[in-house]
Amino acid sequence: MSTTAPVGTGPRPTIVLVGHGMVGQRFLEALAERGLTATHRVVVLCEEPRPAYDRVALTSYFSGKTPEDLSMTDMAFIEKEGIELYIGDPAETVDREARRVTAKSGQVFEYDILVLATGSYPFVPPVPNKDAEGCFVYRTIEDLLAIEEYAKTKATTGAVVGGGLLGLEAAGALKGLGLNAHIVEFAPRLMPVQVDDGGGAALLRTIENMGLTVHTGVGTQEIVTDESGAVTGMKLSDGSELATDMVVFSAGVRPRDQLARDCGLTVGERGGITVDEQCRTVNDPHVFAIGECALAADGRVYGLVAPGYEQAETAAATIAADEAAFTGADLSTKLKLLGVDVASFGDAHGATEDCLDVVYSDSRAGLYKKLVIGRDGTLLGGILVGDAEAYGTLKAFTGSVPPVSPESLVLPAGAGESVQLGPTALPDDAIICSCNNVRKGTIRSAVTDHQCTTVPEVKKCTKAGTTCGSCVKVLGQLVNAELEASGVEVDKGLCGCFGQTRQELYEIVLALRITSYQDLLDRYGREGARGGDGCEICKPAVGSIIASLAPTLGVSGYVLEGEQASLQDTNDHFLANLQKNGSYSIVPRIPGGEITPEKLIVIGEVARDFGLYTKITGGQRIDLFGARVEQLPMIWARLVDAGFESGHAYGKALRTVKSCVGQTWCRYGVQDSVRMAIDLELRYRGLRSPHKLKSAVSGCQRECAEAQSKDFGVIATANGWNLYVGGNGGATPRHADLLAQDLSDAELIRLIDRFLMFYIRTADRLERTSTWLERIEGGLDHVRDVVVHDSLGICDELEKLMADHVANYRDEWAETINDPEKLARFVSFVNAPDTPDPLVSFVPERDQIKPDLPLLTIGTRPLEGTATR
């Protein structure tokens, strides 16, 4: 892909950037900020098949991020700045005499300034068979896709060579892919560079508890293969052999300086292009090197992104003839490796003369915290393993004498005199975001001088928090503290219209029997919002509160009735899920996932007759995609006729209760899990709640229905049912907690009634039971007290609310197709009810349809994802 520079501006000096990685991209942004993209032609040679992406977050691919999510390159930026970006076309030779770069494609570019940002390559120790099938490295998205493919098809065990930062990440990825993962580390402890023996020991215990096998103090001698040449194991230096189906080398990185060597630039003894403090190569004033390929003026090659960013800024400033220098950088890091917090900062290993240690260690809890303190009490550095909560504050205090005793900073909360040092205690020049070198003062002035009032605004304004994200927590505290200090009360209100939380609004609606949104807004809204039209946040939230309390308030619970219709998000308003091209999907309820052949045939016939795309969902039912808005009533008329009802896939309501086949068929089952799943689904269907609700019932402890990942999950025991609550899949998975054991059918249902109604009453908007359980004061114990032991004396009321809901449930779709006035809304055009929206169009794929997306892009900007809820 390329964009051409505007013509007719006369010859402009050319900057050629080789390497479009993280640092290269930052360099381009710095050029643009300094106006250099306007005065220069900028050419970028990018070797990888995609523009710059977030390598630091590579591993998040395994927790659901897509390669697109990882992208750091806004193509609109590249286009706007007139940058010529050549993807998949690496530089092959540099002729410094002629100032000319030749790319692999044969293109030749003359440069006035050449910037090398070629990064590193993974070091693979020269052991026999290191290139065998099943051997990988871990650096690029392509590496990761290859590892995933191999792990899924050919491997059950995987070994990582190297127990450093990247090695642990790679091992975590292998484990996440379902392999038995081993780590082989030559040094006597894990993460030898960042942590000391004590920290390594705490880390080791925690990582072994997760089911990874760690071999320290042994080297890899040879990769063993079978006749076909595929990996079967590895020989270790202690004589033992480890059986494994794949090997990932993660034994460090080396600067990619070959291009520089070939054109006669000086490189360091252990690699790295030698540059001065301005990041200019020492041999050639026209050539710069930045990022991991550079050997900085302080004699170091930095393997972290933050110093690379600083070098990018320095090079851009120097090119703009501004003064700048890169004299060295802090190597502090905070990582979440396999879910364990690990941080090291400053002089972590106590290299300073006469320094003293303060150590807190609790091997049972996998905690290790060490602070290095100077003679005069100055905090010099430290290591935190297992709990790195204090990292942001401690790092910022490094180099000064903290205002409280160092012990109190590492003791866990509740242990004697632990002190929470708020970020307010920090000096203004403390660095809060080390990735982007943002100081506390800059963040404060973003709030005071630039009127930023939220973390996203401050991020945009200062760049703080936009890289590794580890500083965002402190950032939030600082923004709030600053707002409070300037007299702004930190607002916990639902939105710009209401100063109350969702829970407070629920109580108001219930106590005063308020049945109208407008009434609530005009009486209890914020001053300026009264009499107005509300907003897209509070309307559905209040709509949901009124709907969940409808029988108690004495109003219809039908979401298309009267004012309710104007409060619903588009999905609820059309009782279907809006898709990216404006069409809708339809999910009929299939309680417990049990369905007769007749009903399956009806779904098949309806899908065929209306040309819909069909897919089995993750919730044990069938989704029909590609319906136009005007087809929804006709489709539902057929479905309702066959005995189907709304599956509420569109609502913040009960979704599915999954089941396993259970006692009826399964040789292990101890209760009838299908029947219980159907009972629960029919009981709670249609219940509007702060967020969606999911459930499952398993017939025995083998848990085939995955009940422990649900908002309320049920597992059969020989004596009855165990009830688990607060489970979640999604982006932040959480295992459910056991609420009560060995319940009878009636006890189980009574407890779920109470639990759900208590959640609906007290949760925030869009807060799943998992986050609610973590947030609510007292947590699980408190919830158990309330719903099991009735500590608040509200259980009768909760049960009554649920009984009202159950008694008043009606199917929304059956009600809608019988109401001509409501049906009139199901048209693409109010003035042409029979005309379909021409933009809703489909093209074939794998014998079905998919949206014709190119049609949508005509005349619009590139898609930008923001909030999707």
Added chain:
Amino acid sequence: MTLAPETTDLKVQLLLDGTGDWFTVCDLARLTPGRGVAALLPDGRQAAIFLDRSGRLYAIDNRDPFTGAAVLSRGLLGSAQGRPFVASPLLKQRFDLESGKCLDDEEVAVTAYEVRSAGVAA
């Protein structure tokens, strides 16, 4: 909002740019306060028409510039600092209903139309 009996015959009309003609869309009674409807214009373009709680009408282009889909009429209406807006139902960007300007990205805007309700002889 209840419509007074004499207003039930009122029609929603849109001023077509360029021509100076008022284009009749539908009965005012077809609009729900706080929500929109989509209208097909003679040149094939689509307009999203909204009614706020005080009975004022607004019209902007129906096409969401962020996704290309014609869905703005299905967004929720709101007001901030006294100015009405609609939030796109797809990715939730908000658009000022009077000017068509996107409130979340100053470089983006949609066309705003003049719209009125008028008694029209049957």
